[in-house]
Amino acid sequence: MTSADATEVLRVDCAARAFGGRPVLRSASLRAMRGHVVALVGRNGAGKSTLLRIAAGLVTADSGTVHFGGRAWLRPEAAAFARLGMFVWPEVEALARTWTVGRQLTMVADRFDGDARAAAERAGVVALLDRRPDQLSGGERRRAEVALAFARRPMCLLADEPFRGLAPIDAEWLAGALRALAAQGCAVVVTAHEVEALFAAADTVTWCTAGTTYELGSPARARCDERFRREYLGGEGSNRR
Amino acid sequence: MVRGWRGLRPAVVPLLARGTVVWLLVHAAAAAAVRVQARYPGDPAGEFGVGAAVGVVALCGALGAVDVWRRREGSLLRNLGLGPDALAAVLAAPAALGEVVVGVLSRPGVWLT
Numbered sequence: 001m002t003s004a005d006a007t008e009v010l011r012v013d014c015a016a017r018a019f020g021g022r023p024v025l026r027s028a029s030l031r032a033m034r035g036h037v038v039a040l041v042g043r044n045g046a047g048k049s050t051l052l053r054i055a056a057g058l059v060t061a062d063s064g065t066v067h068f069g070g071r072a073w074l075r076p077e078a079a080a081f082a083r084l085g086m087f088v089w090p091e092v093e094a095l096a097r098t099w100t101v102g103r104q105l106t107m108v109a110d111r112f113d114g115d116a117r118a119a120a121e122r123a124g125v126v127a128l129l130d131r132r133p134d135q136l137s138g139g140e141r142r143r144a145e146v147a148l149a150f151a152r153r154p155m156c157l158l159a160d161e162p163f164r165g166l167a168p169i170d171a172e173w174l175a176g177a178l179r180a181l182a183a184q185g186c187a188v189v190v191t192a193h194e195v196e197a198l199f200a201a202a203d204t205v206t207w208c209t210a211g212t213t214y215e216l217g218s219p220a221r222a223r224c225d226e227r228f229r230r231e232y233l234g235g236e237g238s239n240r241r
Numbered sequence: 242m243v244r245g246w247r248g249l250r251p252a253v254v255p256l257l258a259r260g261t262v263v264w265l266l267v268h269a270a271a272a273a274a275v276r277v278q279a280r281y282p283g284d285p286a287g288e289f290g291v292g293a294a295v296g297v298v299a300l301c302g303a304l305g306a307v308d309v310w311r312r313r314e315g316s317l318l319r320n321l322g323l324g325p326d327a328l329a330a331v332l333a334a335p336a337a338l339g340e341v342v343v344g345v346l347s348r349p350g351v352w353l354t
Contacts, residue, residue, distance in 0.1 A: 077324060079319055079323055080324065082320050083322035087320055088319065093316060094316050094317070095317065096312055096313055096316075096317045096318075097312050097314075098314060104317060107317070110248050110250075110251060111248035111321050148320075
């Protein structure tokens, strides 16, 4: 996808949020472009999950605006965003425990005119359709969650820590799946600490630190940023120049 | 493209079915409590009034919300575009409808009495 095709799908402007009087975000921004994967990185407690939840309409910012679906939202609503084309992949349990994987895929596909069977085949979960999420391993559950995203065919996907706990081979597959969603025109934002897998999937890196964010450009450029290397990548970044 | 309520039916029907079962149990318990209370002389609360019906609806909605949380269905329902207001309405609907029907049928002159 060329940069000319990269239209902005989601933008968070100058979001601030405090919890119990403790400011987590002071002025954080985030942009998601059509066909691009944005890696949102930062140290634990830096506020990247909060920023993602503000972008998803799950948390209301104390100040700041979310632009999605052609309008600016001061009080975003997650369900309205979902109807407009957003799919939120939370850190824990995107799938309900009650229903089988197949049933949940059908629910999403029926609601948004997707193809549950094709999504299951693409994610390699056809054999798991009759199982409930609590009968799946961590890797299988991640694949089933990706199938849900495939069935939804979202305009924008926000994924919070999807690489957590995955074996390298599964992480590699997941990076490919995120790229495949982006290739369909989806704007993808992913948070993670698994830098190698994340950077393999990402087009751009946004660094969340000290309550604000920095757009660092491509993963290669991000690795060259001295402050980012020093304050986030640590030894890993300096070894991979 | 988003379908309307028709597309939500596979998710909403189980919620309504569960809501109906919960309402039957809660209403039966509340009615039994009212009957027990009515045995004590001097206690004015001798019938299942509007206040009790509203309480039953609120309790059923709250129990439904806890059940959705317990089953971790919130994320899926949100991704289906079902917001908190709509979810609350779906969870409370069977109880509200049930209380209205029971209330109408148990009025003097109607066949339940």
